[in-house]
Amino acid sequence: MHVIVDFTVVPIGVGVSLSPYVAACEKVLSDAGLVHTLHANGTGVEGEWDEVFSALRRCHEVVHQMGAPRISTVVKIGTRVDRQQTMSDKVQSVKSKLGS
Numbered sequence: 001m002h003v004i005v006d007f008t009v010v011p012i013g014v015g016v017s018l019s020p021y022v023a024a025c026e027k028v029l030s031d032a033g034l035v036h037t038l039h040a041n042g043t044g045v046e047g048e049w050d051e052v053f054s055a056l057r058r059c060h061e062v063v064h065q066m067g068a069p070r071i072s073t074v075v076k077i078g079t080r081v082d083r084q085q086t087m088s089d090k091v092q093s094v095k096s097k098l099g100s
Contacts, residue, residue, distance in 0.1 A: 001049045002084050006076040008042035009059055011068035024066060025059040032058070037087060042074070044087050049079075
């Protein structure tokens, strides 16, 4: 099943700067070959369910290996069965209504 996920990984107990952990997770997504978009408060990713959630698990493993004793992750999941839709499709749909 195709899935679009928006998630935020928050390492706990590692100090204030989280960008090294975010960068490590972005590398996991790139290495997995998944379409993903980093934004200010998280990352959007799309692909087949098992591949996406395998990558999210790998993000947790990598961030723990970097020394984070705890991780809190917020995940929003969207699926459709009537047609396949990408993150880009969704954004373009809104932009077309704005006349952009």
